[in-house]
Amino acid sequence: MSWLRNPWGKPRWLALITAIYVLWSVVPVLLAIAFAFNAGRSRTTWQGFSTRWFTGPTGSVLHDPALRDALGHTLLLAVVCVAIATPLGVALALGLQRWRGRGSGTVNSLMLLPLVTPEIVMGVALLLLFLRIFPGIGLGTEAQVIGQVTFTLSYVVVIVRGRLVSIGPEFEEAAADLGAPPRDQLFRVLLPLLLPAIVASAAVAFAISIDDFVVTQYLSSDASTTTVSMLLYANARGAPTPALNAIATVGLAITLLTLVAAFLVYRRFAGGQEATSLATMEV
Amino acid sequence: MGSSRWTWRLLALPGVAWLSVFFLVALYAVLAVAFGNQDTLSQPVPFWNPLDWNVGYVLEMLKNIWHGDQFLTVSLRTIEFVVIAVGLSLLIGYPVAYFTARHAGRWRGLVLLALILPLWINYLMRMLAWINLLAPDGLGTRMLHTFGIEKLFLTLGLLAEPGGWLNGQPTTVILALVYGYLPFFILPLFVAIDRIDGRQIEAARDLGASPLSAFLRVTLPLSVPGILAGAVLIALPMFGDYYTADLVSSSTQTNMIGNQIDEFMRQGSEKVTGAALTLLLSVFLLVLMFYYLRTTRRAGTSAQTA
Amino acid sequence: MPGDIQLEGLTKAFGEHVAVAGIDVDMPPGEFFTLLGPSGCGKTTTLRMIAGFEQPTSGRIMLDGTDVARVPPHRRNVNTVFQSYALFPHLDVAKNVAFGLKYQKLEKSERAKRVAEALELVNLTEFAHRKADQLSGGQQQRVALARALVLQPRVLLLDEPLGALDAKLRKTLQVELKALQAELGITFVFVTHDQEEALTMSDRIAVMNKGLVEQAAPPQAIYEEPETVFVAEFLGVSNLLEAEAVGREGATCAVRIGDRVFRCGQGDLDTLGEVKVMIRPERIVIEPHTEAGDERLPGIVERSVFLGGSHEVHVRVLGGELMRTTVANDGSPPPVSLEPGAAVSLRLPPEALRVLRPSAAGPEETVEEAETMQVRVSDDQLSATAPPRS
Numbered sequence: 001m002s003w004l005r006n007p008w009g010k011p012r013w014l015a016l017i018t019a020i021y022v023l024w025s026v027v028p029v030l031l032a033i034a035f036a037f038n039a040g041r042s043r044t045t046w047q048g049f050s051t052r053w054f055t056g057p058t059g060s061v062l063h064d065p066a067l068r069d070a071l072g073h074t075l076l077l078a079v080v081c082v083a084i085a086t087p088l089g090v091a092l093a094l095g096l097q098r099w100r101g102r103g104s105g106t107v108n109s110l111m112l113l114p115l116v117t118p119e120i121v122m123g124v125a126l127l128l129l130f131l132r133i134f135p136g137i138g139l140g141t142e143a144q145v146i147g148q149v150t151f152t153l154s155y156v157v158v159i160v161r162g163r164l165v166s167i168g169p170e171f172e173e174a175a176a177d178l179g180a181p182p183r184d185q186l187f188r189v190l191l192p193l194l195l196p197a198i199v200a201s202a203a204v205a206f207a208i209s210i211d212d213f214v215v216t217q218y219l220s221s222d223a224s225t226t227t228v229s230m231l232l233y234a235n236a237r238g239a240p241t242p243a244l245n246a247i248a249t250v251g252l253a254i255t256l257l258t259l260v261a262a263f264l265v266y267r268r269f270a271g272g273q274e275a276t277s278l279a280t281m282e283v
Numbered sequence: 284m285g286s287s288r289w290t291w292r293l294l295a296l297p298g299v300a301w302l303s304v305f306f307l308v309a310l311y312a313v314l315a316v317a318f319g320n321q322d323t324l325s326q327p328v329p330f331w332n333p334l335d336w337n338v339g340y341v342l343e344m345l346k347n348i349w350h351g352d353q354f355l356t357v358s359l360r361t362i363e364f365v366v367i368a369v370g371l372s373l374l375i376g377y378p379v380a381y382f383t384a385r386h387a388g389r390w391r392g393l394v395l396l397a398l399i400l401p402l403w404i405n406y407l408m409r410m411l412a413w414i415n416l417l418a419p420d421g422l423g424t425r426m427l428h429t430f431g432i433e434k435l436f437l438t439l440g441l442l443a444e445p446g447g448w449l450n451g452q453p454t455t456v457i458l459a460l461v462y463g464y465l466p467f468f469i470l471p472l473f474v475a476i477d478r479i480d481g482r483q484i485e486a487a488r489d490l491g492a493s494p495l496s497a498f499l500r501v502t503l504p505l506s507v508p509g510i511l512a513g514a515v516l517i518a519l520p521m522f523g524d525y526y527t528a529d530l531v532s533s534s535t536q537t538n539m540i541g542n543q544i545d546e547f548m549r550q551g552s553e554k555v556t557g558a559a560l561t562l563l564l565s566v567f568l569l570v571l572m573f574y575y576l577r578t579t580r581r582a583g584t585s586a587q588t589a
Numbered sequence: 590m591p592g593d594i595q596l597e598g599l600t601k602a603f604g605e606h607v608a609v610a611g612i613d614v615d616m617p618p619g620e621f622f623t624l625l626g627p628s629g630c631g632k633t634t635t636l637r638m639i640a641g642f643e644q645p646t647s648g649r650i651m652l653d654g655t656d657v658a659r660v661p662p663h664r665r666n667v668n669t670v671f672q673s674y675a676l677f678p679h680l681d682v683a684k685n686v687a688f689g690l691k692y693q694k695l696e697k698s699e700r701a702k703r704v705a706e707a708l709e710l711v712n713l714t715e716f717a718h719r720k721a722d723q724l725s726g727g728q729q730q731r732v733a734l735a736r737a738l739v740l741q742p743r744v745l746l747l748d749e750p751l752g753a754l755d756a757k758l759r760k761t762l763q764v765e766l767k768a769l770q771a772e773l774g775i776t777f778v779f780v781t782h783d784q785e786e787a788l789t790m791s792d793r794i795a796v797m798n799k800g801l802v803e804q805a806a807p808p809q810a811i812y813e814e815p816e817t818v819f820v821a822e823f824l825g826v827s828n829l830l831e832a833e834a835v836g837r838e839g840a841t842c843a844v845r846i847g848d849r850v851f852r853c854g855q856g857d858l859d860t861l862g863e864v865k866v867m868i869r870p871e872r873i874v875i876e877p878h879t880e881a882g883d884e885r886l887p888g889i890v891e892r893s894v895f896l897g898g899s900h901e902v903h904v905r906v907l908g909g910e911l912m913r914t915t916v917a918n919d920g921s922p923p924p925v926s927l928e929p930g931a932a933v934s935l936r937l938p939p940e941a942l943r944v945l946r947p948s949a950a951g952p953e954e955t956v957e958e959a960e961t962m963q964v965r966v967s968d969d970q971l972s973a974t975a976p977p978r979s
Binding site: 118150 | 290291292293294295296297298299301302303305306307308309310312313315316327329375378379381382383386387394397398400401403404405406407408409410411412413414415416418420421422423449462465466519520522523524525526529530533541544545548549554557558561564565568571572575576
């Protein structure tokens with residue numbers, strides 16, 4: 001208890017609580033990942049090491065059609081979502097940041113609204129939208145993509161806009177001063193400077209899309225529109241094999257790799273401190 | 284550069300159009316269905332014109348709540364779960380955030396990494412991990428039994444039967460909510476505490492305050508905005524959560540509002556009632572949402588010098 | 590090639606706040622012209638209007654006879670060196686310098702030649718392939734210069750380019766910039782708040798205050814013949830005395846200070862009534878105390894500050910004001926004791942006394958005035974009451 005006497009000493013109990021929290025937070029997931037490599041069928045008893053649930057001939061992520069299709073569909077949604085949300089979001093960020101005068105506050109609030117709307121409200125709203133307003137599109141892959149874009153858009157805008165603010169107007173002014181018309185100011189100067197943020201926001205949108213559950217589930221139509229998240233939800237309480245752990249692990253690996261790559265890109269081009277605040281999702 | 288004023292606004296147009304159509308209109312659809320009617324096939328018939336709105340279903344629901352029926356029970360239970368979960372999150376989360384911000388020293392990067400990691404792990408995977416652990420033969424169940432914690436929970440009435448963690452236990456649901464949402468609370472709290480100028484605390488100490496006193500009179504008050512922001516940030520999704528309760532509890536005894544809505548919308552044929560309930564939930568949460576928007580907007584418009 | 594600028598009635602208001610309140614300035618071609626003033630005086634806003642980054646609320650900007658006030662910046666033959674240099678981080682030095690050449694319709698070989706020449710001009714040839722963040726502040730500034738000059742503009746605008754550099758580097762670059770301007774013969778419009786810098790480098794200075802131009806003239810005139818109180822105080826040290834002008838006396842103006850009469854040989858000689866009278870510290874002569882004598886103000890020494898090359902002696906005179914005088918440290922003994930408390934006489938030669946108008950921007954309360962009590966004391970009360978010190 002030396003910290004009582006030393007007024008500058010670090011309280012050890014805080015460190016203890018933090019350590020316990022970190023363990024409590026991370027260990028269960030590590031165990032789940034470990035059991036993905038279980039040789040037997042149990043998810044609770046260790047029976048030896050094996051990669052059968054990943055690549056084995058039956059019941060594995062690679063060979064079981066249900067698992068494979070779910071993974072494929074998840075990636076499909078993610079790629080298309082990013083392809084749409086990123087340009088849309090970058091344009092919106094640029095427009096919003098430079099918007100002077102009336103309307104900018106409203107548009108800003110509109111953009112932030114999806115971030116604070118509970119997922120079930122989004123899910124219900126989008127479900128009704130595609131049932132009653134766009135029955136031509138209906139439920140299914142297209143609807144899932146549209147739904148995902150609608151809330152990942154805000155993440156892209158927030159990330160890109162943060163970078164825009166720190167860039168400031170002077171590079172474009174310098175470009176204009178040197179003779180560049182507005183179009184060149186954007187393409188020769190602003191966008192190259194913005195590239196790390198664009199890449200980072202695309203990676204974030206990708207990760208969010210992969211892990212999304214509620215909206216994706218609500219807008220799904222049949223088995224072909226199942227994603228990894230939906231699979232996990234449907235089978236978690238049943239009597240599944242460690243293949244479930246395996247597919248979750250694969251999804252996790254993809255997400256983490258994407259994010260690490262984005263973090264490194266951002267840090268290389270935009271500085272370490274900005275990258276940290278990006279990672280902690282300072283909105 | 285007058286003409287470029289409209290150029291910038293034009294750039295924003297596609298995004299605004301998208302959000303208007305696929306978000307605002309979608310929200311309006313909830314209104315139109317909630318104030319709509321049901322046809323003979325039990326499919327919802329939305330009333331688009333506000334003048335035609337049929338308040339029947341919404342009134343039904345309000346009456347139900349007022350008379351203390353099913354919806355009231357669920358609502359109260361949801362509030363209870365969320366309040367306890369947020370409270371527990373504060374209890375666990377504040378010390379962790381505080382430690383990381385002020386005392387982590389050379390471990391800071393590593394600890395931050397550990398705090399950030401859960402944010403990016405699939406929520407359902409994290410729940411799956413617990414389902415594995417708390418299964419009747421699971422590692423977690425066995426350890427809880429060995430260390431007497433199970434006994435403690437049994438005596439406190441927090442657990443109904445030995446090994447029955449996943450059998451409709453409110454305790455499990457609340458703890459799962461805490462587990463699920465805590466990372467989203469700790470990080471903004473960490474940022475808020477980190478931003479507190481250390482010199483203010485030093486000044487307090489210089490003026491004679493003990494470490495505890497300096498904490499209570501300087502650090503804690505200064506971190507209140509961060510606490511509130513974090514609490515709102517996790518309370519909002521918690522109020523609409525259904526999958527957590529669904530995964531860690533097999534019983535409808537632990538149903539939250541989200542579960543109720545989910546039943547109506549996807550499982551039952553009561554989409555109108557579902558929409559009405561969604562509407563009521565949204566109105567209830569409106570206050571929280573606007574509070575968070577205001578504080579975020581203020582932070583967003585001032586230039587971020589990270 | 591010309592490159593003369595005329596600002597006519599130039600005004601800029603940001604909502605309620607008027608940054609530039611209608612100025613008329615002539616910047617002849619080929620000169621090193623400086624806009625000098627404290628922060629908030631409107632000098633940067635004026636520069637930005639000339640560059641095209643701000644649109645004037647009213648007025649004209651004539652560049653070689655054409656009004657360019659509504660012309661967007663990329664179409665003006667004017668280039669800027671920014672305070673923070675604004676070098677493009679994603680391009681190396683050579684590409685930065687070459688950036689604007691794309692819009693000048695040159696052959697590739699000609700472009701490369703010009704870039705090489707520009708880099709040569711600023712002594713950065715071996716840095717051509719470095720990135721901006723690998724350069725020091727001084728080097729970045731030179732890249733910014735090269736980037737602007739390679740386009741052979743008629744006018745170069747410089748917005749406090751030396752502000753971010755340390756004192757020694759700043760002095761070196763001041764000389765280099767001045768030499769560059771003389772060599773190139775183009776008009777430089779330079780913004781700074783540092784009066785020493787302005788005096789060193791400029792052919793002509795416009796002193797600005799609260800959105801207005803107090804005076805525009807060559808450095809020597811600004812220093813020796815300031816037209817307003819603000820200009821007198823902003824450049825160099827000046828001593829200001831409250832006085833009452835009582836009329837012309839030949840080539841001078843007679844003024845009353847206290848119950849003495851002085852003659853002023855400079856300034857607004859035909860004024861009557863309340864004026865301020867100015868004299869530079871180095872023109873005051875300290876003499877032993879005498880009762881009689883024209884042109885003499887009696888006082889008590891308050892303190893003497895050692896400045897290395899000289900002593901700055903603060904003397905409290907009978908009107909209550911504090912006069913600052915300079916006594917050179919040339920080894921010879923001072924003419925009179927300079928210990929605090931010593932009684933002295935200050936001789937104010939007419940040719941160095943100047944009658945001043947108040948500032949163009951309205952009456953200024955000088956710091957001295959705010960601190961001192963104006964006490965009119967007659968000769969037999971030599972010691973004035975000590976003023977309240979903040």
